[in-house]
Amino acid sequence: MEDLQQAEYLGFLIIIGFCLLGFLCLRFDATNMFFWRWFLPHNTSLWELGRLMFSAIILQSIIQYFAFGKMYDNFFFAKGATLFLAPIIFIGGSFLIDYIFGNIFPIVHILMFVLSLALGQMASYQFLETNYFFPLMNGYAIFGMIMTLLVLASQLYATKHFQAPIFKPISTFSQLKKT
Numbered sequence: 001m002e003d004l005q006q007a008e009y010l011g012f013l014i015i016i017g018f019c020l021l022g023f024l025c026l027r028f029d030a031t032n033m034f035f036w037r038w039f040l041p042h043n044t045s046l047w048e049l050g051r052l053m054f055s056a057i058i059l060q061s062i063i064q065y066f067a068f069g070k071m072y073d074n075f076f077f078a079k080g081a082t083l084f085l086a087p088i089i090f091i092g093g094s095f096l097i098d099y100i101f102g103n104i105f106p107i108v109h110i111l112m113f114v115l116s117l118a119l120g121q122m123a124s125y126q127f128l129e130t131n132y133f134f135p136l137m138n139g140y141a142i143f144g145m146i147m148t149l150l151v152l153a154s155q156l157y158a159t160k161h162f163q164a165p166i167f168k169p170i171s172t173f174s175q176l177k178k179t
């Protein structure tokens with residue numbers, strides 16, 4: 001089990017690395033190619049940063065599956081827990097804190113990003129360590145991942161027109177809160 005714990009810690013660092021790389025690509029405006037738009041954010045909205053987190057977790061999960069995931073019967077369910085928990089905690093928690101205090105705090109967003117990712121990885125580790133399993137659980141997880149990927153793919157270009165604050169870039173959202 002110590003190998004599993006090290007793999008999850010390494011996975012956490014890999015996800016952070018993918019996210020930092022994606023955020024750097026956003027800063028250097030390298031997201032105009034259609035292929036990269038699937039993985040990289042096109043603005044600094046909470047939705048786009050959550051999508052970046054989701055993409056990084058997917059890439060890390062694929063790497064982990066080929067490294068050691070075949071040994072676990074519940075691997076897809078465990079990674080599905082990370083895929084669903086981390087972005088929801090990040091987007092929901094960051095938006096809630098911004099809404100409560102009426103201001104945007106980038107340090108809070110960074111802390112929520114790391115905290116939500118850590119909680120998702122801890123849930124994944126717990127599912128893998130305890131070997132929690134029930135019939136069709138991996139099928140449900142794979143179905144949920146495919147449905148989430150379809151939702152994300154359908155929203156690649158449409159989010160520019162949505163009016164909710166989670167779809168707006170942080171600078172625009174902060175200007176809206178002041179008026």
